[in-house]
Amino acid sequence: MTTTGEERATAPGGPWWWDRWRSAALDVGLAVVSALECAAEGIRFAEDAGIPVAAGIVFGVLAGSVLVVRRKWPIAVVLVSIAITPAQMGYLMGIVGLYTLAASELPRRIIGSLAGMSLVGMLIVMFVRVRQDMARGELDLGDWFVPFAAITTAVGMTAPPLLLGLYVGARRRLMESLRERADSLERELMLLAERAEERAEWARNEERTRIAREMHDVVAHRVSLMVVHAAALQAVARKDPEKAVKNAALVGDMGRQALTELREMLGVLRSGDGRERRERSAVPLAAVGVAAAAAASASRVADEAEGPSLSDMDELIGQSAAAGMVVDLSVEGDARAYAAEIEQTAYRVVQEALTNVHKHAAGAKTYVRLAHRVSEIAMQVENEPPPEVSSASSARLPSGGNGLLGMKERVVALGGVFVSGPTDAGGFRVSAVIPAS
Incomplete structure (x- = not known):
């Protein structure tokens, strides 16, 4: 179901910088999971660094909680994930941060620079970690495995979220562009409908004026002559019966001519009105079509009306x-x-x-x-x-x-x-x- 611009404008928003409550709940949930991950990894970091375990846990919770602001400050989230990469924590935050950064409206050079920094940092950390594991004897593989594992892990942790974010961002921009075009088209259609209705009203007014002129010409001329002949008939009825009969015949002829012209005019109007009703009942037209049909019907009536000639x-x-x-x-x-x-x-x-x-x-x-x-x-x-x-x-x-x-x-x-x-x-x-x- 599509959403128009007005519906989106009147839709209820979320708290602070979130557009919807669902987005806020998702970010808070991701921040909680990231904080728990960093807290668990902070225990090992505290042991390696020789600091209290509680300090490592608190540091991990604070660092992982930064993910809650990923929509508002994606650059800060990626920088924090790069900064805590040497401590071997914040993997979820790094993945989600890169995805959010790639899907944002930031320039591509900034996205590419931060993605490259994250890739290099992950590559160095994994290279050192795999080498240390092999030195302690936890891994018994050849020297080729160290760069292979480092490159594979770094690319696997960086490329998928980056590509997915770029795809989602491009798709989001495309959908927004389509919505704007749909809203613009809807406004244009409404404007066209209004203009078509105005043209139809103008055509109806012109047709009324034309019919009024035709009725005036037919009635005024014929009836005026009939009145003149009737007056002459009254004057000569007793003096000259033959002339009176002639005038009476003229009055009758003119009356019949006036009725014939009126019937022809009304017949054209009835036929045009009937066609318009059939057109409207045959196809459920939109506002533009109805107005255009009304204008076309008025034009047909004007074209079909037959009148006298020279x-x-x-x-x-x-x-x-x-x-x-x-x-x-x-x-x-x-x-x-x-x-x-x-x-x-x-x-x-x-x-x-x-x-x-x-x-x-x-x-x-x-x-x-x-x-x-x-x-x-x-x-x-x-x-x-x-x-x-x-x-x-x-x-x-x-x-x-x-x-x-x-x-x-x-x-x-x-x-x-x-x-x-x-x-x-x-x-x-x-x-x-x-x-x-």
Whole structure:
């Protein structure tokens, strides 16, 4: 079971310099065993040195107890073991001290120097001890055995703990590096998840704004024309029944067109939402995946939504003309195909501008100019001042104040320029230029 950086930081520590109580218990146990070993060996040392046995035991206990600080001062432990090597004691302390020194973070030159000192000291002591044993007759072997025994014992007491300590230290550093990388990766994933969620929220907001613009364009234009025709129908119902029937048919056609466009838009939204739910239920995604799926779904809805194009411009002008508006359409340059979003934006700008004329300047003559240029398409809708008395003035069309803002957002989103404002003659002008690529 892996442990994260926070869990290690909040884990209970041990006493003094130990990280854990288990480490403290291990070091205390090793120090006790080392003290007992040195105390036993101190008896022989006292006899050889001609000092009281009690003094040798106390010296051995004190020297062996130094092993308790092996994690904090490994150099001191190794130096003490080297110092008491001539007394032929502290073998356990020397082995454990070299292992701890090799596994520490100390420079390699210090580790190598102390290991070499320990090897030389052990080699000299064992050479003298084996030679003395042979001189006393305890060993009856050839002269070759003295250097062999000294070298074998010195290397056997020094090399294994040194190599094992180097391996454990390298492995410990590797594991710590892997933990740090895992913690860093976890933080990066959390940051990516937060950013993905922010992008998804931004995509949802953009989609809401786009849907609001589409709904405004569809409803405002169609319903405005329906209200104008209804007002005209009310005015001529008794005087001219045929014209009233014609206006009623136009109102019905526009209502059906508005419903069709609304159904298409809502159908795209439902299909996109259904796919997103299926994606979320099919695979248990992480936070990054869920946010990315939400952003992708919003993008799909925007891409799949079908809108009008410049080829529908004549029909748009005809609808306004049927509502009683005098519209003059002029086209400059050779018509060509543009990207769907460019054509849809150009159409919506003209549509919303005509809708505003119906709302605020009913009966005013309007000029619609469309220019196909080399690298852009330009459109302008300008109306003259409205007549003081208009048959459609009684329609009392409400205004939400979002039409011009929606047109500007559409044009600017494509890198174009949008300008609107009153003219010197008292009318109103809407102009937009959209890059063609």
